[in-house]
Amino acid sequence: MSKARWTDTGGGEGPLWSFRVGEVEVFPIREVDYFVDPAEFFPQLATESWTDGAFYTREPFTHDGRILLNQEAHLLRTPDRLILVDAGGGNGKPRNGGVFDRADRPFLEQFARAGVSLGDIDTVVFTHLHVDHVGFATSADGRGGWEPTFPNARYLVVREEFDWWTGPDGARAMQRTGDYIADSILPLRDAGVLDLIEADHVLSPQVHLVPAFGHTPGNVYLVVESAGQRALFAGDMLHHGVQLERPEWSIRYCVVPGDSADQRRRLLERAADSGDLLVPAHFPFPAAGYVRRAERGFTYTFLDV
Numbered sequence: 001m002s003k004a005r006w007t008d009t010g011g012g013e014g015p016l017w018s019f020r021v022g023e024v025e026v027f028p029i030r031e032v033d034y035f036v037d038p039a040e041f042f043p044q045l046a047t048e049s050w051t052d053g054a055f056y057t058r059e060p061f062t063h064d065g066r067i068l069l070n071q072e073a074h075l076l077r078t079p080d081r082l083i084l085v086d087a088g089g090g091n092g093k094p095r096n097g098g099v100f101d102r103a104d105r106p107f108l109e110q111f112a113r114a115g116v117s118l119g120d121i122d123t124v125v126f127t128h129l130h131v132d133h134v135g136f137a138t139s140a141d142g143r144g145g146w147e148p149t150f151p152n153a154r155y156l157v158v159r160e161e162f163d164w165w166t167g168p169d170g171a172r173a174m175q176r177t178g179d180y181i182a183d184s185i186l187p188l189r190d191a192g193v194l195d196l197i198e199a200d201h202v203l204s205p206q207v208h209l210v211p212a213f214g215h216t217p218g219n220v221y222l223v224v225e226s227a228g229q230r231a232l233f234a235g236d237m238l239h240h241g242v243q244l245e246r247p248e249w250s251i252r253y254c255v256v257p258g259d260s261a262d263q264r265r266r267l268l269e270r271a272a273d274s275g276d277l278l279v280p281a282h283f284p285f286p287a288a289g290y291v292r293r294a295e296r297g298f299t300y301t302f303l304d305v
Contacts, residue, residue, distance in 0.1 A: 022226025056241025060284035090135020127235030161218025214259030
C-alpha cells in the first residue's frame with residue numbers, strides 16, 4: 001500500500017495542510033491545542049505509573065508533564081461528496097467551565113482555505129456525541145437560538161448514540177459539561193436535517209462506518225478506502241500515546257471502559273497488521289500516522305509534514 005503524503009494548499013492566513021487517501025483528499029480542521037493533567041484523563045495513574053523514558057512521556061505527546069491534546073475535525077473531499085467528520089467544540093456556547101466554555105476560535109474560517117464554502121458540505125457525520133465533537137454543528141441564529149452551521153448538509157449520528165445521550169443516562173453524564181445536546185444536536189433534529197443511521201452505514205463508495213461501541217454507546221470509526229489506500233479515522237478511540245503501550249487504559253470519560261479498551265486494541269491490531277493509516281482526533285498534529293507492534297503494545301510514526 002502506498003504511503004499518504006502531505007501537501008500545502010496555500011492561501012488564506014497560511015497553509016492548510018492536506019493529504020490524500022487515493023482519490024480522497026483529507027483536510028484537518030484544527031481548533032485548538034490544550035494541556036491537561038494526565039491523572040485527569042487516566043484514573044489508572046492513581047495506582048500505576050508511566051514507563052520511565054517512554055516515547056509518550058516526551059514531546060509531542062506531553063509537555064511539562066501535561067498531556068497535549070490536539071482538537072481537530074476532518075474534511076473529506078471524495079470524487080462526489082464533501083464530508084465533515086465531527087464538528088469540534090463550537091463557539092459562543094455556555095459550558096460548565098473548561099476550554100470549550102464560550103470559545104471564540106477560527107474554526108469555520110479554515111474551510112475557505114480549502115476552497116470550500118459552508119454551503120458546499122453535504123454531510124456531517126459524528127463519530128460520537130461528546131461535547132468536543134458536536135459544537136460547530138450549529139451556530140447562533142441571532143434570535144437567541146441555534147441553527148445548522150452547514151445549511152445544505154445532512155447530519156448523521158448512530159441511532160444508539162442519539163438515544164443514549166437524549167435519555168436519562170446521557171443527561172446525568174452531561175452534568176459535568178452542561179447540556180450541549182440541547183444547543184448542538186436537538187436544533188438539527190428540529191430543523192429536519194438529522195438522520196439516525198446504523199453503525200455500519202455506508203456514506204459513499206469510499207467511506208463507511210465501523211461499529212466500535214464502548215467509549216460511548218454508539219461510537220464508530222470511519223474507514224476511507226480508495227485506489228489501494230486505506231485510512232482509519234479513529235475519533236476518540238485513542239487520546240494519548242500511553243494508550244499505544246497500554247491499550248487497556250481507557251480514559252475517565254469512557255462510558256463502558258472495558259468495551260472501549262477491547263475496541264481500541266482491535267483497532268490498533270488492525271492498523272498494525274494492515275499498514276493502514278491511523279487518524280486519531282486528538283493526537284498532536286499532524287495526528288495521522290502508522291502503527292507498529294512493539295515489545296509492549298504498539299508504537300507510532302507520524303506522517304511526515
